[in-house]
Amino acid sequence: MNLVIDISVFIDRLFIYSEERSRRARNVFRIVDKKGYNVFEPQVFGIELASQLIRRKPRDIAKRVYDEIIERVIVVEEIGYDLLLNIAFQTGCRAIDTYYIATVSIVDGILISADKVMVTNARRYGVDAYYIHDDREYNELMSKLQ
DSSP states (O other): EEEEHHHHHHHHHOOSSSHHHHHHHHHHHHHHHHHEEEEEEEEEEHHHHHHHHHSSSSHHHHHHHHHHHHTTSSEEEEOEEEEHHHHHHOOOOOOHHHHHHHHHHHHHHHHEEOOHHHHHHHHHHHHEEEETSSSSHHHHHHEEEH
């Protein structure tokens, strides 16, 4: 199974803002690791990850965590402008969200996010997407992943 995991889930995993949010994110990554699922990310993921890490950690720790995560994901570097534009016109979503939705579309996978708006827009575009902080969706995702 191919997965695209939004940066929001990584942030919930790395930093505890709410124990429940972090628990759900940890559970997702535990299953991903156990099952060996491929995790694909748009190129912009790396920039967002670095930006989030450096705001919260000293540079050396931020760089080490960045390297550990980047070596475990598959970065999709080439996403066509026409596809991104098509997603934007169909959904009206934020520019960064178009990259995640396009990546899901390219790899024929599912999107996992802690961003409800992104999930709504992904579904509007016709991709399989799960908002992990809705009980029903989280349980459905966990069943699908296991």
